Amino acid sequence: MIKNIAFIALLSISSFVFAQNTAMTSAESKAFVTKISSETKEIKTLQSDFIQTKKMDFLDKNIVTQGKMSLKSPNTLSWKYTKPYQYSIIFKENKIFINDQGKKSSVDAKSKTFEKINKLIVGSSNGMMFSDPEFSVVYFKNANSNIAKFTPKSAQLLKYIKQIELQFPKNQSTVSQVNMTEASGDTTNIVFKNTKINAPIPASEFSL
Amino acid sequence: MRRFLLLSFLCSSVFFLLFSCKSYKLTDAKPLEISKKAAENLYFSSKEDFVYKCQMEVYGNDISGILIIKKISDSTHRVVMTSDFGNKMIDFEISENDFKLNYVLPDLDKKMVINFLKNDFRELLKQKYAVTERFENNEYFIDVSKNGKKTYYLFFDKTTEILKQIVFTQNKREKIDFTYEAKKHTFAETINLQHKDFKINIKLFQITETE
Numbered sequence: 001m002i003k004n005i006a007f008i009a010l011l012s013i014s015s016f017v018f019a020q021n022t023a024m025t026s027a028e029s030k031a032f033v034t035k036i037s038s039e040t041k042e043i044k045t046l047q048s049d050f051i052q053t054k055k056m057d058f059l060d061k062n063i064v065t066q067g068k069m070s071l072k073s074p075n076t077l078s079w080k081y082t083k084p085y086q087y088s089i090i091f092k093e094n095k096i097f098i099n100d101q102g103k104k105s106s107v108d109a110k111s112k113t114f115e116k117i118n119k120l121i122v123g124s125s126n127g128m129m130f131s132d133p134e135f136s137v138v139y140f141k142n143a144n145s146n147i148a149k150f151t152p153k154s155a156q157l158l159k160y161i162k163q164i165e166l167q168f169p170k171n172q173s174t175v176s177q178v179n180m181t182e183a184s185g186d187t188t189n190i191v192f193k194n195t196k197i198n199a200p201i202p203a204s205e206f207s208l
Numbered sequence: 209m210r211r212f213l214l215l216s217f218l219c220s221s222v223f224f225l226l227f228s229c230k231s232y233k234l235t236d237a238k239p240l241e242i243s244k245k246a247a248e249n250l251y252f253s254s255k256e257d258f259v260y261k262c263q264m265e266v267y268g269n270d271i272s273g274i275l276i277i278k279k280i281s282d283s284t285h286r287v288v289m290t291s292d293f294g295n296k297m298i299d300f301e302i303s304e305n306d307f308k309l310n311y312v313l314p315d316l317d318k319k320m321v322i323n324f325l326k327n328d329f330r331e332l333l334k335q336k337y338a339v340t341e342r343f344e345n346n347e348y349f350i351d352v353s354k355n356g357k358k359t360y361y362l363f364f365d366k367t368t369e370i371l372k373q374i375v376f377t378q379n380k381r382e383k384i385d386f387t388y389e390a391k392k393h394t395f396a397e398t399i400n401l402q403h404k405d406f407k408i409n410i411k412l413f414q415i416t417e418t419e
Contacts, residue, residue, distance in 0.1 A: 059276065063294075081292060085415060089292070100272050184299065
């Protein structure tokens with residue numbers, strides 16, 4: 001009997017912990033999207049530090065990389081890893097510039113995969129993804145955040161990615177966390193910190 | 209015109225033959241008695257996570273990412289390469305005789321790419337070599353392992369006995385050069401895999417900061 005009570009107690013605690021996310025009503029999700037979209041329009045620049053954590057089931061430890069991102073509306077993005085290695089990628093004027101530990105190169109952004117990566121990163125960091133026709137979106141909320149879960153519509157894109165989850169803290173119009181689940185079930189988590197909106201960004205940030 | 213084409217084809221074939229017939233030879237090395245029957249490459253022999261930043265150069269195209277290698281059984285390694293953003297590009301399990309592909313990015317799903325990775329990683333992860341000859345020069349003890357058409361030259365630092373280089377030859381021609389920078393026998397900080405037959409080069413740098 002005591003065992004059963006303990007079990008039920010444990011179950012309810014765990015469901016309390018895990019079942020925090022509830023689905024938004026359609027009115028709530030509409031209001032949320034309208035709010036984020038209009039606030040996003042006011043964002044001219046965005047800067048943030050990020051910590052990226054890659055989890056794979058067969059590894060003992062997670063792989064953690066860190067860096068800094070800078071975004072200038074509408075389409076210039078710098079994504080720089082600074083730890084544990086130096087790697088920068090800049091999306092600018094339909095070109096991609098890369099500095100891989102001192103080795104510089106550039107590519108035209110015509111490649112489909114690159115375009116998708118570009119779109120995913122830019123979209124995920126400022127909420128532009130809501131209007132992306134390639135994804136269907138469902139909305140959730142909990143005590144602290146609003147959550148949007150994106151699922152690719154096409155079988156083609158599903159081969160790359162199963163789901164992208166964006167977390168928006170309730171008092172914030174930018175993303176604080178991105179969780180990507182791959183087709184294989186592996187996950188990549190990106191946490192944004194020290195986010196600055198509309199602070200000037202020196203031009204050097206967007207060149208290598 | 210046809211004659212010209214034929215001629216240039218012949219010329220280039222001859223040139224190719226001459227060039228590719230140059231067989232690999234040790235220089236300034238003198239033979240030694242074989243002191244042990246087996247030599248080992250221990251760099252991927254423990255069951256830890258090996259995580260490397262990876263720079264690949266394939267015919268002028270640069271591919272960057274993170275390479276993860278883990279020994280999952282006595283004979284098998286799991287190899288995963290992801291982009292810098294974390295998304296998986298390829299995932300396979302490999303042993304001396306088996307190969308199991310768990311995932312490949314649709315863009316990379318080409319027989320040639322997979323075969324090349326399979327062959328290269330099988331050589332990279334080969335642990336045991338039967339020694340058939342032994343040499344020395346000023347810097348290294350060189351264990352030679354002949355197995356059919358394949359010959360491996362393993363260069364061990366004379367003072368530390370750390371493995372610094374493996375030259376892999378097939379039909380006496382140099383195919384792949386592996387060079388290692390390491391402080392201990394079981395872990396290499398950097399690995400450079402240089403193809404001598406194709407314009408392919410892979411550089412690996414260890415990433416220690418894992419959670």
